Amino acid sequence: MMKQMPRIVLIAALLITMLSWIDPPVNRKAKIYTSWYENVLGTSFEFKVKALSEKQAEAAEAAALHEIERLQKILSGYDKESEFSKWVRTQQTPVKISTELMEVLQLFEAWKIKTNGALDASAQVIGNLWKEAEKKQQLPSEKELNDAIAAVNQLHWTLNVKEGTATHTSNAPLMLNSFAKSYIIRKAADAAMKLNEVSGVLVNIGGDIVTAGEVNETVRISNPRADAENDLPLANVQVQNKAIATSGNYRRGENINGKWYSHIVDPRTGKPAESIISATVISPSATDAGALATAFNIVTPAEAAKMAAAVPGTEYMLVTKDGEQITSNGWAAAVIKEKTAIANPEQANSDMELTINLELAQQQGFARRPFVAIWITDKDKNTVRNLAVWYNKERWLHELRAWYSTNGSKFSGDLSPMSPISSATRSAGKYSIKWDGKDDKGTIVKAGKYTINIEAVREHGGYDLINQEINISGKAQQASQKGKAELGEVSFDYHSKAAN
Secondary structure (H helix, E strand, O other), X not given: OOOOOOHHHHHHXXXXXXXXXXXOOOOOOOEEEEEEEEEEOOEXXXXXXXXXXXXXXXXXXXXXXXXXXXXXXXXXXXXXOOHHHHHHOOOOOEEEOOHHHHHHHHHHHHHHHHOOOOOOHHHHHHHHHHHHHHHHOOOOOHHHHHHHHHHHOOOOEEEEOOOOEEEEOOOOXXXXXXXXXXHHHHHHHHHHHOOOOEEEEEEEEOOEEEEEEOOOEEEEEXXXXXXXXXXXXXXXXXXXXXXXXXXXXXXXXXXXXXXXXXXXXXXXXXEEOOOEEEEEEEEOOHHHHHHHHHHOOOXXXXXXXXXXXXXXXXXXXXXXXXOOEEEOOXXXXXXXXXXXXXXXXXXXXXXXXXXXXXXXXXXXXXXXXXXXXXXXXXXXXXXXXXXXXXXXXXXXXXXXXXXXXXXXXXXXXXXXXXXXXEOOOOOOOXXXXXXXXXXXXXXXXXXXXXXXXXXXXXXXXXXXXXXXXXXXXXXXXXXXXXXXXOEEEEEEEEEEHHHO
């Protein structure tokens, strides 16, 4: 007969058994979850999070978006009801302001000194002058430029940090554009990282990126002369627990009498920046990266080198209007040398290429980007090339019903957007994709008629399918269509590469 089990051992055994019934041990491994939105701070929003569960990933996404919305209501110069806009409407009166607005105004004061006046919140005065010049198709006069410079050179505010007040002292229009976006991105990343089971995040708003924690990201640096989604990047860099920002003149500006003028202006001269067409900065601080990227479009390369040296851990790459690349001494250490590009295989050496300019229909407020598929079919309706499939959860891919019916069974999960792009700020919902006539195997297709298919669908939203025939024959062609629900204007430009 067995000995009776000691009472305490029996109780312990029962407790262990009961606990195993209640919560059996699970070996959970963190995964990367990715989502995309449009119309966030007027541009695109990419969010990557490393979390133990989809539920926590969604909570982190919600926390980041909530923080962005909160700060937008404080700092936006476009929202007339923001704290900043209301303060701007005051004059000569000390006003109690939030901690965040105080921090950003202090940052502007500091960076105006650090950049010798190249960054100034009142640069909007000059920006407005050049926008009016575009409307008139006439360059600003010397008097207009001098008047604008005089308006910039006023004292625009005084701060009483102890009392927490700011006094608006000028009539000049003000905008917190140079690096307020970077400030918000950092705060959004911090908000997401506070959640349990979240070990890393990447926040990308319009090409300015912050990484935190265990997200070690490959970031593509956009080529200012070839900035489609799948164009070859100037470089691929590794970024972890740092920020990267790019500023340049190739997406926004004014066209006056056939000449392009940058939206980035020098507050000291009243003229648009022109010597540098793109500046990318990697730095531990998001606001440092954002401020320097903007300033480096304005100052000389020698001044840029001196400014970067004053900010520990900062590296940069400048692109001049002549195409020369100027980099800091430590830039090469961040560049991934094994692969010169992560672009799709359709980049070929043929003489012709097709550019698809795609505009997504805009929603009110923050809106998830719809699923989008872009693929090429021949005259027999056989797929010759999958250009892109944008999605966030593979289980919903069947909603792209036209694409899925012919391509879904072959889908390998590698057509999602490539690694994040650091670029000049894009307009919300506007993307470019290129195809130079190669099939999925990398062979240039035969001359003939092909159909460009673009499908877009949104959860609880609309559906669009556009089909455009293009004759791949070496002769330039243009076409355009407009979607009815999820797609806005879509243009097709088949042209010689030499025409770029």
